[in-house]
Amino acid sequence: xxxxxxxxxxxxxxxxxxxxxxxxxxxxxxxxxxxxxxxxxxxxxxxxxxxxxxxxxxxxxxxxxxxxxxxxxxxxxxxxxxxxxxxxxxxxxxxxxxxxxxxxxxxxxxx
Amino acid sequence: xxxxxxxxxxxxxxxxxxxxxxxxxxxxxxxxxxxxxxxxxxxxxxxxxxxxxxxxxxxxxxxxxxxxxxxxxxxxxxxxxxxxxxxxxxxxxxxxxxxxxxxxxxxxxxx
DNA sequence: ATAAATACCTAAGAATTTTAGGTATAAAAG
DNA sequence: CTTTTATACCTAAAATTCTTAGGTATTTAT
Numbered sequence: 297x298x299x300x301x302x303x304x305x306x307x308x309x310x311x312x313x314x315x316x317x318x319x320x321x322x323x324x325x326x327x328x329x330x331x332x333x334x335x336x337x338x339x340x341x342x343x344x345x346x347x348x349x350x351x352x353x354x355x356x357x358x359x360x361x362x363x364x365x366x367x368x369x370x371x372x373x374x375x376x377x378x379x380x381x382x383x384x385x386x387x388x389x390x391x392x393x394x395x396x397x398x399x400x401x402x403x404x405x406x407x
Numbered sequence: 408x409x410x411x412x413x414x415x416x417x418x419x420x421x422x423x424x425x426x427x428x429x430x431x432x433x434x435x436x437x438x439x440x441x442x443x444x445x446x447x448x449x450x451x452x453x454x455x456x457x458x459x460x461x462x463x464x465x466x467x468x469x470x471x472x473x474x475x476x477x478x479x480x481x482x483x484x485x486x487x488x489x490x491x492x493x494x495x496x497x498x499x500x501x502x503x504x505x506x507x508x509x510x511x512x513x514x515x516x517x518x
Numbered sequence: 519a520t521a522a523a524t525a526c527c528t529a530a531g532a533a534t535t536t537t538a539g540g541t542a543t544a545a546a547a548g
Numbered sequence: 549c550t551t552t553t554a555t556a557c558c559t560a561a562a563a564t565t566c567t568t569a570g571g572t573a574t575t576t577a578t
Binding site (some may be wrong): 298299300301302303304305306308309310313314330333334335337338386387389390392393394396397399400401402 | 410411412413414415416417419421424425441444445446448449462494495498499500501503504505507510511512513
């Protein structure tokens with residue numbers, strides 16, 4: 297699995313990107329989806345994800361909607377207008393970060 | 408400047424890589440060098456760097472050597488055997504991390 | 519009937535970093 | 549020549565983010 301330290305600071309970017317593609321998702325679904333598409337490499341733990349979702353909602357990036365499914369209540373998240381703008385910023389920041397790191401770690405990552 | 412959050416967990420990798428190319432460097436030099444080669448994008452603050460260097464030395468990754476320069480004492484760091492092995496691991500982990508992130512963030516980072 | 523999967527959550531602690539200092543020498547600028 | 553900037557080291561408090569390790573409850577598989 298991926299080095300924990302490196303993943304720090306990436307969760308928000310991941311959540312924003314997934315929501316920009318899926319309209320709405322719930323927490324557990326996000327965990328599973330990340331696991332699947334990253335080929336089991338990125339494991340978003342619930343202890344990290346839920347507090348982050350709550351923070352992003354408090355920051356006005358996400359909107360929520362509770363939906364009853366049988367006897368359970370699912371909490372769906374979707375991007376707010378601010379959140380939608382934030383996606384672009386975060387993706388851009390990630391790109392810049394990788395480029396800067398490659399300048400430092402040089403040989404084009406292909407060594 | 409680079410998003411702070413993303414840089415978390417990268418300092419160790421950066422230090423190891425620089426030392427693998429330079430035989431020996433001192434703290435202040437590392438800060439300046441990173442700033443220069445990253446084109447002012449990555450700013451390693453001393454408050455983050457020095458404690459990390461001390462930790463890496465304590466963990467046996469680095470060896471130190473104090474050198475008088477005029478009336479000042481410079482503290483040079485170089486890789487230990489363990490440190491040298493660690494470079495490869497860390498670079499590999501970084502590559503894996505970027506690849507995994509690209510699976511999630513998809514459009515090959517070129518969008 | 520029991521275990522595993524789904525689905526939410528929190529709180530204590532660890533790890534890493536920021537912020538904001540402190541000390542002191544050497545070089546540049548006014 | 550004195551003040552600022554650069555060099556060069558350091559630490560400690562606070563903030564951030566994450567891990568670990570729980571807890572609850574429903575639903576599906578074994």
